[in-house]
Amino acid sequence: MHLRIVASPELVDNVIELLRNEPGATNVVHFPGAVQEPSGDMILSDVVREGVGGILDSLRELGVHHTGSITLQDIDIEISDAADEAECGEEQRQERG
Numbered sequence: 001m002h003l004r005i006v007a008s009p010e011l012v013d014n015v016i017e018l019l020r021n022e023p024g025a026t027n028v029v030h031f032p033g034a035v036q037e038p039s040g041d042m043i044l045s046d047v048v049r050e051g052v053g054g055i056l057d058s059l060r061e062l063g064v065h066h067t068g069s070i071t072l073q074d075i076d077i078e079i080s081d082a083a084d085e086a087e088c089g090e091e092q093r094q095e096r097g
Helices: 009-020 049-062 081-096
Strands: 002-007 025-035 040-047 069-073
Touching: 002 009, 002 049, 009 025, 009 040, 009 049, 025 081, 040 049, 040 081, 049 069
Parallel strands: none
Antiparallel strands: 002 040, 002 069, 025 040
């Protein structure tokens, strides 16, 4: 899944930290000041389907959707070792817990 987040400046560091520490997320990209309305930063990431629920819950807990937005899109094909590793990492986390 492709995740696009519009985050207000005060939430950006928390959102990036969340995604960087999430085993099911990869290709985290940050575009400071890229969004004009509502004003904020754009953050992109690819997320394995199994990890989406937890990430969405965490983004809601941060309140991202109150001052910005959260958008998900299906990815038909992604060819990437990092994506394969993210999927394995998410599967291992689910098995543990």
